[in-house]
Amino acid sequence: MTSSVLEKFLKDSDAIERWNRAQEDACKPQDFAELPDCRAEATLIILQLEEAKASGRAQVRFGWTFTEGINSGETKLAFYALDSKFLYLNLALLGANFKFPPEDLENILEAILSAECEALIQLKTTVNKEKGTSYQNVYIQKVTRSAEIDYAEIDYQESQGSQEESPFEAEAANVVLEKPRPKPEVKPEVKEESKPVRRGAAAAAKPAPKKPEPEPEPEPEPEPEPEPIGEEIELQVEHEIRFTKDGQEMEGFVFEISEDGKTCSAIVGKKPVTGIVVDEVTILV
Numbered sequence: 001m002t003s004s005v006l007e008k009f010l011k012d013s014d015a016i017e018r019w020n021r022a023q024e025d026a027c028k029p030q031d032f033a034e035l036p037d038c039r040a041e042a043t044l045i046i047l048q049l050e051e052a053k054a055s056g057r058a059q060v061r062f063g064w065t066f067t068e069g070i071n072s073g074e075t076k077l078a079f080y081a082l083d084s085k086f087l088y089l090n091l092a093l094l095g096a097n098f099k100f101p102p103e104d105l106e107n108i109l110e111a112i113l114s115a116e117c118e119a120l121i122q123l124k125t126t127v128n129k130e131k132g133t134s135y136q137n138v139y140i141q142k143v144t145r146s147a148e149i150d151y152a153e154i155d156y157q158e159s160q161g162s163q164e165e166s167p168f169e170a171e172a173a174n175v176v177l178e179k180p181r182p183k184p185e186v187k188p189e190v191k192e193e194s195k196p197v198r199r200g201a202a203a204a205a206k207p208a209p210k211k212p213e214p215e216p217e218p219e220p221e222p223e224p225e226p227e228p229i230g231e232e233i234e235l236q237v238e239h240e241i242r243f244t245k246d247g248q249e250m251e252g253f254v255f256e257i258s259e260d261g262k263t264c265s266a267i268v269g270k271k272p273v274t275g276i277v278v279d280e281v282t283i284l285v
Contacts, residue, residue, distance in 0.1 A: 040069030095147035
């Protein structure tokens with residue numbers, strides 16, 4: 001038997017349309033949906049600049065769809081504020097430069113998304129026992145397909161039709177390169193011929209004054225050596241480090257430290273290097 005409430009609802013075409021739309025939205029991956037922790041290949045399908053609904057902060061939404069493993073076909077979302085260092089670490093792994101003007105952000109996001117980047121993604125849940133909360137982190141372990149960004153093609157001002165000078169260009173315009181000044185010509189010293197000294201006057205002749213010896217140039221002060229890891233400095237994410245890997249000396253920025261603190265991962269150039277022994281690195285400060 002159908003109740004009067006349901007009968008009234010079924011006769012309302014707008015209500016039925018909202019019903020169908022609500023079901024479709026429920027089937028879509030939710031912003032904070034937790035998936036089983038895993039380590040599998042995934043494709044980047046979402047890379048969008050937006051405002052957070054709650055705080056209104058500017059942020060970038062990442063959406064990774066797994067192509068294998070227990071989460072195959074599922075999409076995991078991650079959000080990074082524009083003032084978060086992890087945003088630029090992730091963009092650098094996917095093909096962007098570490099530093100670029102904010103006007104270029106949307107064009108860079110579009111270039112990375114159109115490249116259909118692929119990576120080995122790790123989902124790892126961290127539990128805060130004191131607060132009784134948990135959060136699932138999204139880590140890029142290894143990029144298998146990244147974007148090749150042509151920065152010569154990115155011209156924000158032309159695309160917007162604006163003639164305003166960006167603060168980055170204004171700063172560059174204020175730099176004045178001075179031409180090296182020519183060194184003054186040094187004329188060779190002409191020695192005067194000594195006049196003959198009469199007999200008896202040799203003893204009274206004064207000896208020529210000796211030229212003062214040039215003072216030795218001060219030795220340049222040695223550059224301070226980078227402070228090694230010790231009790232006073234604790235390795236943290238975003239530290240610049242120097243280390244040796246497979247017999248080759250490298251420098252990069254730390255983007256992940258293991259839970260036991262014995263190993264870390266760093267970005268060298270645009271590639272991640274993992275399994276770095278913390279006790280063998282030097283922090284560049």
